[in-house]
Amino acid sequence: MADAKVIPFDDDRSRSRRRFGRAAGDAAVRALPGQHGPEEALARAAAPVEPLEAVADGAAGDSADSGDASDSAARRDAWERRLAGGLAFLRRRVTGEYEVDEFGYDKELTDQVLMSLVRPLAEKYFRVDVKGVENIPAEGGALVVANHSGTLPLDGLMMQVAVHDNHPAGRHLRLLAADLVFMLPVVNELARKAGHTLACAEDAERLLRAGEIVGVMPEGFKGIGKPFSERYKLQRFGRGGFVSTALRAGVPIVPCSIVGAEEIYPMLGNAKTLARVLGFPYFPITPTFPWLGPLGAVPLPTKWTIQFGEPIMTDGYSPEAAEDPMLMFNLTDQVREQIQHTLYKLLVQRRSVFF
DSSP, X not given: OOOOOOOOOOOOOOOOOOOOOHHHHHHHHHTSTTOOOHHHHHHHHHSOOOOHHHHHHHHHHHHHHHHHHHHHHHHHHHHHHHHHHHHHHHHHHHHTOOOOOTTOOOHHHIIIIIHHHHHHIIIIISOOEEEOGGGSOSSSOEEEEEOOOSSSSHHHHHHHHHHHHHOTTOXXXXXXXXXXXXXXXXXXXXXXXXXXXXXXXXXXXHHHHTTOEEEEOTTTHHHHTOOGGGTTOOOOOTTSHHHHHHHHHTOOEEEEEEESGGGSSOOOEEOHHHHHHHTOSOXXXXXXXXXXXXXXXXXXXXXXXXXXXXXXXXXXXXXXXXXXXXXXXXXHHHHHHHHHHHHHHHHHHOOOSOO
């Protein structure tokens, strides 16, 4: 696709007057020049006077009316800008005046549409609390390594929103996904547009050398498909391939611990025969699925915490260190232990699964 320039997405008043009473009116008449008799003086002194608070309230009312009008105009202008921006966005989509990178990542579509669709789930439904996002470097590549759980991979999407919306430098997280993601219709295209790519060392290293933030969940299907009885117990981190990739690219490794995802679909059983027939790594049985049909696929509204830990630096090692199996084992174990320790700490601090 030819490169094209991306155009940023834009985004009689009446005041009630206090009336003096009839006595006040009479006093005003009697106070006309030339009328200075004793009775007039007494009536003038006895006439009610409007309190200072009332005068202040009247002035405040004028200011409030003015403020309301300016707020209304500002809201109207904001809506007009959003409408104009939306129409411009649709025009660029229809005419093809947008660009994607070599992996299929569409930054404009991700920022303006995909993140907007996922953000309510993170902010309102799971109420994700993000900690330590500043540990992800403001520039240059970094590898974010996280635990994986939840039966369905919603934790990856929540981590992507957490980085996108909370990082001070506005970094974007590029997730490495399993082959199955790119075999599913519709999901395949959306994953590519959102910046996900195949979980292989070559793609990961290219992204890291290009200065991207790459996310990986080494537990894979072993973590996301583990039974509820083993929640928050990390599975094996493979052979440490992610450490080798970080060493070759010379980027830091940022451990990430996610609490809350384990309980969204409590997996009580696994229909292995049905999973083999469908070509899935597992077929979950939960308290609601498949008994309630599509309604059973609605996740439980648990309260989430995503914490990014202190980065583990790798730039002090030579590129040949990636071939040292003992070093890879030690670094892999260090990352895994840091994630596990943080999970236990967050679980101790958690007061409720849902609140």
